[in-house]
Amino acid sequence: MESDCRIPMACLRPRILALHALFWGLVSLRVFGAALLSDEKAAVAVTKAVTAPCWQLEEFVVAKECSACEGLQSKTIPACSLTGFVEKINCTKSNKDEYKSCRSTKMEEHLFWKFEGVMLALTVVFAIMVVARQRSLDRQASDKVRRQIESI
Numbered sequence: 001m002e003s004d005c006r007i008p009m010a011c012l013r014p015r016i017l018a019l020h021a022l023f024w025g026l027v028s029l030r031v032f033g034a035a036l037l038s039d040e041k042a043a044v045a046v047t048k049a050v051t052a053p054c055w056q057l058e059e060f061v062v063a064k065e066c067s068a069c070e071g072l073q074s075k076t077i078p079a080c081s082l083t084g085f086v087e088k089i090n091c092t093k094s095n096k097d098e099y100k101s102c103r104s105t106k107m108e109e110h111l112f113w114k115f116e117g118v119m120l121a122l123t124v125v126f127a128i129m130v131v132a133r134q135r136s137l138d139r140q141a142s143d144k145v146r147r148q149i150e151s152i
Helices: 014-051 071-076 105-150
Strands: 060-068 085-091 097-101
Touching: none
Parallel strands: none
Antiparallel strands: 060 085, 085 097
C-alpha cells in the first residue's frame, strides 16, 4: 500500500528539519532586516535634508576656483578630507560662503597617465608571456613530431 504523502521520509529526519528551519529563519531575518534598514535609511534621509549644505539645496556661484588644500585648511575644513581639493562657493538665496570638495584637472590628468602607464606595463608583460608560451608550445610540438618520425 502506497502512501499519498509526497514528502520523502528522509526529509522528515530531525537534522534535516532543523537545517530547513535554520535556513528559512535566516532568509526571513534577511527580508525583515532589509525592511527595517530601509525604514532607518528613510529617517536618515529626512535628517540629512535638514543638515544638508546650502549648495545642495539652492543655486550657488563659485567664488574661488578648485585649488589644493593647504596645511591649515586640510585640518579645519571638512570638505578637504575627501579629495584634497576645495572650492569656495557663495549660495545665492542664503548668501552663505561655504567650501565644497572638488576634483582638480591636474589630479585627474595625473591619475589618467598613471593608469595608462600601468596598462602599458601590463600589456608588455602579458605580450612577453604569450610569446614565451607560444615558443614553449612550438618546441613541444616539434619534439613530438621528431619522436614520431624517429619511431618509424
